[in-house]
Each structure stands twice: as structure tokens, then as C-alpha cells.
Amino acid sequence: DSGVTQTPKHLITATGQRVTLRCSPRSGDLSVYWYQQSLDQGLQFLIQYYNGEERAKGNILERFSAQQFPDLHSELNLSSLELGDSALYFCASSYSGGRETQYFGPGTRLLVL
């Protein structure tokens, strides 16, 4: 158990819909990262937050957005969903970033039908 929690574990929805994925980092960690893992694209970094502020951006689509709240939990919002958005979405946390170990949550498996 990494100490990072993600909800829900599974999500099935239809194209065009909007979903919210939630992540609670390890106690004491200030940085949260979001990743998308799919069979065709592999592991893709989406976005990083540090203490409530966006720190780095990766291959995140404009239909996707994220935020980190004052209690440090984070939410990833996916809208206008397409079939290709079906993937495993991981959240990870670390104390600050860079040289530190990232601790990964168990992931949310999203299926868009």
C-alpha cells in the first residue's frame, strides 16, 4: 500500500460525458502527478501540482483539467469523453518533486463506451 488513494477504482461511461477522478496523496506529500496509461500510448504524464499550484504540464488534452485543493487532494476532470480516452489513470505523489520517489496510487480504470 503506497498511501495514495484513488477513487473510483472503475468507471464506465458514454462518449460525450464528463467524469471526475479523485486522488488523495500520501500524508505529508505536497506534489501530485496525474498519468494516463493506455495500450497504444503507454504511460503519459499529464500534469503536476505542487501545494495547490500547477507546476508542470505534459500531454494533457484541452478537454482535461485538474486542480489541487487546500487539503492537497486533487481531482482530474475529463470532459467530452471519446472512446480513445479509455485508459488507466494513475495519480502519484511526492514531497516536492524532481529527485524524489513518486508513490503511485492503484489507478482508476476508465471505460468509455
Place this chain on the structure above:
Amino acid sequence: AQSVTQLDSQVPVFEEAPVELRCNYSSSVSVYLFWYVQYPNQGLQLLLKYLSGSTLVESINGFEAEFNKSQTSFHLRKPSVHISDTAEYFCAVSEGGYQKVTFGTGTKLHVIP
């Protein structure tokens, strides 16, 4: 910008045989290097990391990796693999500070009994 290349997408190897998973990185500054492992249906977890000091780093389960600055490599090795080592292995690089960690595309290690 930093990048990571894992040339082998899949590596089959017989049990008790040695294995090497290759990783090359590209960066214009000093880097921190990581290997993460993902067992089936789980999130990623840190296997080992190089931050500074000795260029040879070891994990608790017999893996080791050597930082080679001249060849910009951080290959992962194990002298004798076990069935339980079957997993996907990701090499990652960071330029430190608040910089994001860049992951490679992963290498699936399949240990054959």
C-alpha cells in the same frame, strides 16, 4: 529537454538466466535516474534510483543499475531472474528541483519457467 529511451518493448528470458533492460536518457544538465516496476494490475513502485555518489545502485530484490554518464545510460540488470520478476519496468529521468519526471515507454519482462 529531458527524454528517456527504452529500446526493448518486450524481453523474454528463462528463469534463473541473467537479464539486462536497457535505458538511455537525454538531458543537458545533471539528472536523477529511476527504475520503477509495475506488476500486473498494480500501480508503479520504485525499484531503485540514482541521485548522486556511487554509480552502481542496488535494489532489495537483486536488481542493480549503473549510471554511465559518458554513454548516458542507466541499464537495469539482474544475474538470475525469478518468475515473480515478470512485470513491466519503466526507466525515468528528472532534472531535479521541481522538474517533472519523464518516464520511458516501458519494457515488459516475461520470465519463462
